Every structure is written in structure tokens, then in C-alpha cells.
Amino acid sequence: MCPNEGERPVGSTGPVPETTPGLGERIPRLLLAYWPLGPLVRWVARLRVSVHSKLLGAFLLIALLLIAMGAMSLRSIASVARQSRLLDQARERVDASRQIEHALGLQMTFTRNALLVRDDATIESIFRENNRFHDTFNRLEAAAPPDQRETIQRLRNTQDKVMATVARIAALIREDKADEAMDLHLSEGYPLYREIAMLVTRAVRNEEAGMGQLREGVEATYRRALLLTGGFAAASIVLALGLGFVISWSFILPVRQAEGFLGQVAKGDFGASIDVANRDEFGALARQMNEMSRELHELYDAQRRAAHQLRVLNTELEQASRAKSNFLASMSHELRTPMNAILGFTEMIRDGLYGEIPPEIEEPVSDIHTCGKQLLGLINNVLDLSKIEAGHMELALGEYVVEDVVNTVKLSLRALAATKGLDLVTTVSPDLPLCVGDGKRITQCLMNVVGNALKFTREGRVEIRAELEGEKVLFAVADTGIGIPAEQIDGIFEEFRQADATVSRDFGGTGLGLSITRKLVELHGGRIWVESLPGKGSTFFFSIPGRVAKEAGA
């Protein structure tokens, strides 16, 4: 993900914004800057293992350590117990040896007494004592370690010899051979006793030496157990803390970086990228964020480029618009100047300024005048449309009376209607109030629509209606003309459109009138539409707010 993650200290990675750190922040930073925690955090971050597995691994490691510590403790306890048992056994053997020594003493006493009192009973007690001796020997032999067996064996043999000697002494006493008995006791019995005593003393010494070793062993085991347990406890704590630190910081660092990064993105710095060492879910998250940042950057760039293009285009359009305005102004003047001469001269001729007009040229002069006026009308239309499109058309808002508008149109077009033999009927609703708008332009609109109706109607009538409809004034112009085919209704208000090309040949006109009308109506905040049945006639409607607001005319 990051090709040059290198050896840079983890604590100061990437674009995380520096904040004034508190103590709780300074300590981890210090720890992260040095071996081994810093590299370890990086190493854990770089492991290609999921966060879940990392956490599980850390917990397992600590658990294993605790289990090992428990096992070591159990072993130590078992060892101490075993050695205690050995110690007990040794103590028992020492006791047994002492008992033997004691019994031996008694036997010696009994034998001596038997020699002195020559009593049978005393001799019996020697044998009784000997039996106890046997029991003790048995116990001793069972518990003795192998190296002691030999000594015990020798003790037993010697004792057996003693018992044989005692038996012979007892027989001699019974036969009343006291002196022989005494001799036997002194020559055989006594040295045998001495040997036993010596053997017992050796055995006891041996056992005591073993016991000393055992005691030391127990102590050593105990100390070792203490050390091991303490060491394991300390190691567990250190490991738990270390692992906790490493794992948590391997998560905290990318989260912090992400926080800083998202902060930058939120501030609108889309070029930034996040660079985390992690190869786990955090790494995936960082990759996604980088992807997001790149996308945002591209979008931002595209948007900026588009905005720049728009600005350039806008400037160009403004220049073009200015050029168009200038062209319009001079064009208007250039066209009107010769028109002025044509219409001016014809008017002066017709007014008789140059004398009486011969009757035969009266009509051509009148035709020049009519055509000049028509040409002027066309020029005005073209200029009006250009002005509207250049955004230079301004409405002269003022009060107007709807009935005056209708009457003006009726007066202007009455002659034309009469020439064509058409009825021109007007109906003005009496409830119409004094309205606000550009009366001249509204008159122009109605004039266009009615002129059109008259133009396309060969017989029948043209009716003008004006009525109040809510807050709006509705003008309706109905004719009994040729009508408009349904598929051409939509285009009827476009520039240079007439229902079909033959129409302009038959009826004349440039098709600008309706387009200008629509634009003027819309400039007033109104709308225009038409309902038509081919062959039956059309009705044009336009509605204009009764009081046009200032902004609408701007």
C-alpha cells in the first residue's frame, strides 16, 4: 500500500496534525520513538492478519504464559511435597534406629541382669525384646533407601548372632554354668552388642546427613518455585502491558491518521493521501480513503476546469453580447436612416409639398408608402427580437387600461378586416381593473396576434376577448381561419416558423410576430398558448399578471 514505509518513527507519521500533547500523550510518543516498542508496533501493524486475529493472538499469548506459570507452580509444589515425604521417611528411619539402639541397651541390661540373678524370667524378657527388635527391623528395611539396606542387613545378621549367643547364655544359665555364661557374654555377646551399636550409630548418622540434604533440597525447591512464580507473574504483567500497548497503538495510529486525513478532506484539501503501515482492516480502510480522496480530487479538478471553462465562455459571451449590442445600435440606425428618407419623401409627396400629384401616380406613391411601412415593421420586428435576445429589451412599466389596448388594436386593424370582409368583434369584461405593465408592448402583442388571425382567415370572423382570470388578464383571439395542424402547434412560437413553407408564400410574413409576442408576454411574467382545429380555426390565448412586478420587466 505504501511503497516507502521505510524506517521513519511511527509516532510522527504522515499528515497527522500536531497538537499540543498532554502527559497521557507524551509517554506513548516517547515509548513509540524507541526500540523495541516502536518497531514492534510497526511490525504488528504490517502483519497481514485481521484485527480480530491480532487481538485473539495477543490474548492467547498472555493466556499461554499464565498456563505455563500455573504448571511451573504445580511442579514446584509437587517437588516440595515429595521431598517432605522423603524427609518424613528419613525421620521415621532415624526413630527406628534409635529404637533399635534403645532395645539393644535394654537387651544388654537384661542379659547382664540374667547373668547376675540367673533368673529364667529375665531371659524371657530378652526374647520378648528381641521380637520388638524384629518388628523395628522390618519397618526399617521397608523404608530404607538401597544404600542403607546393607547396613540393616548387617544389623539383622549381627542381631541374629546376638540372639544365638543369648540363647546359648540362657541355656548355660539354666544349666547353672554361670561362669561359662559370663565368659560367653564377655567373649561373644558383648562385642556383638558393640558392633550393633556401632552399626546403628552409622545408620543414624547416614540418615541425618541425608535429611540435611533433603532439607536443603526442599528449601532450594521452595526458593526456585518462588522465583519462578514471581518471574512468571512479572513476565505476564510486562507481556500483557506490552502486548496491550503494541496492539492498541497499532490501531490507534492509523485511526489518528485517518482522523487527521478526514479533517483535511473536510476542509477541502482533496489532494491529501493517507499512508498507514497497517495491512489489516485499517490498511484496507486507508486504501479506501485514498481512493475516495483521489476520486474527490478528480471531481474537484474536473469541476474547477469546468468552472474555468465556464468563466472563459462567459467572458466570450459577454464580449459577443457587447458586440451584438453595438452592432444592433448601428444596424438599427443604418437601416432607419434610408427608411426615414423613403417614408419622409413619400409623405411629403402625398402631402402635396411638391405640388398636385398626377392621379396616375397617386396609387404607386401610396404603394411605396405602404411597402415602406411594411419594411419598417419587419426591421422593427427583427430589431425587437434581437434586443430581447440580447437582454436589452426593457419594459416601460406604467398603468394602462385593458379596454384602451383592445380599442387601439381594433381601430388599427378595422380597415384591414373590412377589406377582407371579416367581422372584427371585441368583448371586454367590465370587471377589469386598472392594470400595471408596458401598455405599448401589450398592445403590440395583441396587435400581432389579431393581425395574424386576420391574415390567416379568409372568411368569417375574428373575435377579441379580454377578461379577468384570478390575478391575471386573459386575452383570447379566436378566428375561423385555416387552423394549425396538431404536430406544428409546438413550433408556432419559434422564430421564422409558420405552419408550413407554403403558408408564407400564400399569406406572407416572416413568422417573427408570434415569437416576439411570446417573448414580450414572458417578459411580463405571463404565458401564451394556442388551441386549434385545422380547417375550423384557432384561438390564441395570452395571460399577463394584472400588476407586473418591477423585476419582471428588468
Place this chain on the structure above:
Amino acid sequence: MKTVLYVEDNEFNRKIVRHLLGRTSYRLIEAVDGEAGLTTAREAVPDLIIMDIQLPKLSGLEATRQLHADPVTAPIPVIVITSFALAGDEEKAREAGAAAYLAKPYSPRELLQMIRQLAPES
């Protein structure tokens, strides 16, 4: 006898006014551009000036403004002939100091009426 100055670069239009005033007692003097118009107005001090809005060298509006600012020519009424090209032409004419304005193409009859109104013949 009243003097009328017509500042207009188009020969045919000047001819119309020449013919129009030929039958009256007005004396017509002509100028073909803004600068000439100003000079003639200052020299001849006519009773009325008809100023076309668009002229070579100096525009009709600017010439009207200068005439209006000059104390010698300020009292002379000026009729500005506008061409209604752009919205606000009328206001501009008024602001420049025009006494009246007329849209091209004008009716000679109307112009004569306006002249008689602003500078009565006798």
C-alpha cells in the same frame, strides 16, 4: 426669421428637411458631423437645433451635452433624432439636455409641428 441648424450626415435626410422648410420662413443651416455641428452652432447661434443621435466624429448625444454646457448655446432647444436601437435612448437624450426627441423614421409633418412648437415662426 428663425434659424434652424440640422446636424445629419445623410444627404437624403438633410434634403427632406431642406424641402420641408423651403416652403416656410425658417432659414436652414446644415452640418454633416458632430464637430461641425458644434462649431456652426457656436458661430451662428441658431434658434433651434435638430441633432441626429449617431454622427461621425462626435456623437449627437455628446454634441448635445456640450451645447447644453456652453452658456452661449445652452438656451437653444435641441430636438434629438433617436433610432430606438436600445432601451434608454430617450432618457439619454433627455439627460444630454434635449428639449424633445423624435424616433427615426419620423414623419416630416410631425417634425415641422415640433419645430413650430419650439421655435415659433414669426
